[in-house]
Amino acid sequence: xxxxxxxxxxxxxxxxxxxxxxxxxxxxxxxxxxxxxxxxxxxxxxxxxxxxxxxxxxxxxxxxxxxxxxxxxxxxxxxxxxxxxxxxxxxxxxxxxxxxxxxxxxxxxxxxxxxxxxxxxx
Amino acid sequence: xxxxxxxxxxxxxxxxxxxxxxxxxxxxxxxxxxxxxxxxxxxxxxxxxxxxxxxxxxxxxxxxxxxxxxxxxxxxxxxxxxxxxxxxxxxxxxxxxxxxxxxxxxxxxxxxxxxxxxxxxxxxxxxxxxxxxxxxxxxxxxxxxxxxxxxxxxxxxxxxxxxxxxxxxxxxxxxxxxxxxxxxx
Numbered sequence: 605x606x607x608x609x610x611x612x613x614x615x616x617x618x619x620x621x622x623x624x625x626x627x628x629x630x631x632x633x634x635x636x637x638x639x640x641x642x643x644x645x646x647x648x649x650x651x652x653x654x655x656x657x658x659x660x661x662x663x664x665x666x667x668x669x670x671x672x673x674x675x676x677x678x679x680x681x682x683x684x685x686x687x688x689x690x691x692x693x694x695x696x697x698x699x700x701x702x703x704x705x706x707x708x709x710x711x712x713x714x715x716x717x718x719x720x721x722x723x724x725x726x
Numbered sequence: 727x728x729x730x731x732x733x734x735x736x737x738x739x740x741x742x743x744x745x746x747x748x749x750x751x752x753x754x755x756x757x758x759x760x761x762x763x764x765x766x767x768x769x770x771x772x773x774x775x776x777x778x779x780x781x782x783x784x785x786x787x788x789x790x791x792x793x794x795x796x797x798x799x800x801x802x803x804x805x806x807x808x809x810x811x812x813x814x815x816x817x818x819x820x821x822x823x824x825x826x827x828x829x830x831x832x833x834x835x836x837x838x839x840x841x842x843x844x845x846x847x848x849x850x851x852x853x854x855x856x857x858x859x860x861x862x863x864x865x866x867x868x869x870x871x872x873x874x875x876x877x878x879x880x881x882x883x884x885x886x887x888x889x890x891x892x893x894x895x896x897x898x899x900x901x902x903x904x905x906x907x908x909x910x911x
Contacts, residue, residue, distance in 0.1 A: 606895040611876035614891060618881050638849065640795045643736045644727055648838075651845055652893065655886040668886070670849040672739070 621664065631667045632711055633686040639673035645680035646699065653700035654683075657707040666711055679725055685710055694722040727798060729837020730762060730826060736795045737764050737822055738846050743786070744768025744820065748854045749846075753839060755861045758829040760836065765821040771814040779812065799824055806830035840896030843868070844889050851883035857896075864906045866899045 636642070636651045651670065658666050674682045679696035683706070686692050693716050695706060702720055709715045718724055727733050734751065741749055746766035754761040771779065778784040780800050785793030800810040808825035826833050843857050847870065857868040873883065873892065881888065 606891065606898055608872055608876050608895075610891065610895075611873060611888075614887055615877050615881055618885060618887065638735075638739065638845075640736050640739075640793075640798065643732050644798075648732065648735060648841055648845060651848070652841055652890075655848070655889055659886040659890060668848070668884075670845075672743075 630688040631665055632688070633684075634666060634668045634711070635671050635684040635686070636668065637672070637674045637680060637682045638670040641673055641677035642680045642682065645677075647681035649700045650681045650683065650698045650703060653703035654707070657704055658711075661707065661712065663707075663711060676722070679722065682722075687714070695720045696722045696725045727802065727834065729834055730760060730824075731837035731839045731842040733799045733802065733824070733834075734762055734764065734839070735842040735846065737799060737824075738842075740795060740822075741766035741768050741820065742846075742850050742853070744770070746819065746853070749856070751843070751855065751857045753836065753857075753859045755828070755836070755859075757862075758827050760826040760828050760833070761823060763821060763823045765819065767819040770816045770818045770820055771812075772816055776812060776814050780810070796822075802826070802832075802834065806833040838897065840893045840900055843896055844893035847883045847892060848889040849884075859900065859903060861903050861906070864903055866903050868896060868899070 634654055636647055636654065638647055638651070651668070654668050658668065674684070676682065676696070681698040683695045683698050684692055685695065685706070693710070695717070698720070706717050706720065709717050727736070738749065738751070741764060744766065746768035748767045750765040752763040780796050782794055782797045796810070803810050803824045803826050806827040807830055808827055811823045812820065814820035839857070839859065843855070847853065847855060853870070855870045859866045870883065877888065883889065883892070
């Protein structure tokens with residue numbers, strides 16, 4: 605059973621880690637399309653799955669953000685990954701099941717999961 | 727949309743696009759009536775835009791000519807014998823109210839409001855948000871001010887640890903509320 609007082613423990617933990625987060629300027633960005641099309645196709649649990657996986661692996665160099673319609677509604681849920689210095693990678697028809705693979709392969713080990721990309725879908 | 731909570735997530739994006747800084751979300755379940763309200767202090771709409779806003783070929787974005795959020799919600803609500811009502815004025819914010827009838831076969835479930843609210847805050851961590859869920863006389867109330875009072879100023883509600891905590895907290899509270907409904911029956 606969670607209570608609001610739990611947040612104090614989170615605060616203390618976060619304040620110790622804050623310096624770590626701030627000093628690393630080059631963040632990987634994960635952008636999830638959260639317009640009507642994305643939400644209807646299942647983007648909400650995909651976004652949560654990314655947060656869960658990033659928390660579980662304690663990845664401090666990844667920022668997850670939301671955006672509107674990316675423009676290819678039939679391939680939603682769409683997730684774009686921006687690794688500094690590299691070309692953007694667009695993952696399509698994402699599901700929560702696919703998220704751990706993208707996090708471990710791409711975000712941690714730097715290997716694009718080609719099977720899930722827009723290139724493989726087209 | 728498979729859940730009323732997904733419609734809520736989508737409709738709240740409109741408030742955020744209108745640069746709202748305060749959001750009041752209410753979910754009211756009484757008998758077979760499910761009513762959800764999203765009230766914001768965003769820029770509001772002119773009477774002309776308000777009149778056209780349920781038309782799928784109306785949108786304020788410039789990249790495409792369609793906007794399906796409100797039309798889809800209106801269709802889903804009206805299919806159950808319900809309705810959607812919008813009140814808005816320029817500079818005065820917008821209030822959207824949607825009524826569903828849960829005993830209609832086409833009525834979607836309320837769904838996961840915990841995930842909806844937590845991800846709204848993940849996307850817009852600066853916002854002041856209040857969420858009230860009333861269910862047959864029982865009440866649950868959540869306010870981002872409660873969260874910030876515990877977390878302090880330096881910690882963003884968009885941190886994964888915080889977002890996930892908010893989601894689980896709300897899911898627990900929703901389960902308790904729904905359990906009370908079960909007992910009343």
